[in-house]
Amino acid sequence: MSSDGGSGAPWRSLTTAIYLPTAVSFIGFGAIVPLVPLTARALGASVAEAALVVALMGIGGFVGALPAGVIADRFGEKKSLVGALFVDVSCLLVCAFAPNTWVLAGAVFVTGLSGAMLSLARQSYLTVAVPLTHRARALSTLGGVFRIGSLLGPLMGAAVVSLWGLQAAYLVAAGTSLLAASVTMALPDLPMPEHEPDQPVRMMQVLRQHAHTYATAGVGAAALMLVRTSRDALLPLWCEQIGLDATATSLVFALSSGIDMTLFYLGGSVMDRFGRRWVSVPAMVIMGACFAVLPLAHSVLAVALFAAILGLGNGISAGVVMTIGSDASPAIGRPQFLAGWRLTTGIGQAAGPLLITAIAAVAPLGVAALTIGAIGLTGAGWLWRWVREPAAQPR
Incomplete structure (x- = not known):
């Protein structure tokens, strides 16, 4: 191996x-x-x-x-x-x-x-x-x-x-x-790299070498994380705005999370068979479109429908950010590269709720939903442009 x-x-x-x-x-x-x-x-x-x-x-x-x-x-x-x-x-x-x-x-x-x-x-x-x-x-x-x-x-x-x-x-x-x-402790030890580096691998050296990857595919993955985490903040707030009580809100969120939890293996199978774009891009389109039309939802049934579709987009994209990062990681300096990848995507993960908070402080909540939707749809195009499918390797 x-x-x-x-x-x-x-x-x-x-x-x-x-x-x-x-x-x-x-x-x-x-x-x-x-x-x-x-x-x-x-x-x-x-x-x-x-x-x-x-x-x-x-x-x-x-x-x-x-x-x-x-x-x-x-x-x-x-x-x-x-x-x-x-x-x-x-x-x-x-x-x-x-x-x-x-x-x-x-x-x-x-x-x-x-x-x-x-x-x-x-x-x-x-x-x-x-x-x-x-x-x-x-x-x-x-x-x-x-x-x-x-x-x-x-x-x-x-x-x-x-x-x-x-x-x-x-x-x-x-x-x-x-x-x-x-x-x-029962994990088998990993094999040593085939080619040991002559010098210790430095974190900043790896980050500089792969700055272009972070600025392209990494930004797209960060946008995906932003859209994902926005569901957790925006969906309950929208439920509250249209007058749903805590019980109804919990049920709507449980529906979204339940669908989300059942689809991770399907998304992985599609990525392995057809490529990473065929999950990352549709997931962004689905979630972005849902957020863009969320301001039209004014009943529990409408919100539940959008929540279910959000769960679909989030569920099929389980693991896609890790997979894209792993595909791009080098054999030498892999942990350092993945650390930079996690830092890049972590910015997107933290930015979602903060962006919603900032917009909601000065504008209606519907504007926040439209903004997240626009990021999702734009991010889909960005991912299609910059995600590189891994070259096939002989088995």
């Missing part, structure tokens, strides 16, 4: 060592995310301070993107995964017994850092371990596992809190991360 994804064991054989621990740890992570602001409030934080504590997790993930690439290159993907999971265990235990908001905030921030490490190392490992012919399915399945964890995690957290309280949820999450670390 070459370092570029040559022949090797079928990628499904990685289910136990990659997908199972990812699912287990992400369910635990999903369980505690809604509880962090409640814990901060219980420790005496104001509403604004509690919101800041929650934001620190995302900030940690953003700040940790480039260091994660350096660590993965230095220690390898497997050791980085195991180490990050043990850091997660420590942080969750600190959260469980935090004596004040500052300690909680620090632990949450470090959890964001370890999350960046986990995301990058999983992507880098699958890029190398899985044959190119199955790469999109492997990475789309990873994206699907994230979605499943996001759905099941809060349900588990609610059950644990109702029985044993807030602290117990963090202890259970620490247990899931510990279990995930134990299972991850």
Whole structure:
């Protein structure tokens, strides 16, 4: 098996060592995310301070993107995964017994850092371990596992809190991360690159060498992330604006998320068979068009229809951003490249809710929806222009 994804064991054989621990740890992570602001409030934080504590997790993930690439290159993907999971265990235990908001905030921030490490190392490992012919399915399945964890995690957290309280949820999450670390140790080691570099690979050197990729395909992928995350902010706000109550809003969002969660493997199969453009571009067109016409939805049925179609666009595009990045990654300096890729796309991920907030502060919410729709439709053309399909490799 070459370092570029040559022949090797079928990628499904990685289910136990990659997908199972990812699912287990992400369910635990999903369980505690809604509880962090409640814990901060219980420790005496104001509403604004509690919101800041929650934001620190995302900030940690953003700040940790480039260091994660350096660590993965230095220690390898497997050791980085195991180490990050043990850091997660420590942080969750600190959260469980935090004596004040500052300690909680620090632990949450470090959890964001370890999350960046986990995301990058999983992507880098699958890029190398899985044959190119199955790469999109492997990475789309990873994206699907994230979605499943996001759905099941809060349900588990609610059950644990109702029985044993807030602290117990963090202890259970620490247990899931510990279990995930134990299972991850069974990962087979990746082969060494066929050609070792004469000099250590420098992060800034890799970023400069691939600046054009970040500025072209990376910008398109960032736009896709922006449109995706806009659903989470815009859909509930629109439901509230047209007078739907919290129950109806939750059901509409559950419909969108349910459809989203069932389509990840279909999107991966299409990418592997026909190319990355045939998922990334239609997904952007579907989501962009939905946001553009969302201001016409004034009933629960209309909003539910648009939410379902948004779920379709988001679902088929699971893993496409990781796949495009993996396709573009070099054999030497891959972790550093993927770190830069995650930083680029992370800007888009963070920009969606911020853009909606900024527009809604000065204009009707419908203008925000039209703006996101325009970005989606423009981004579709950008992706068609700049996404490069990987060259076929002999098996």
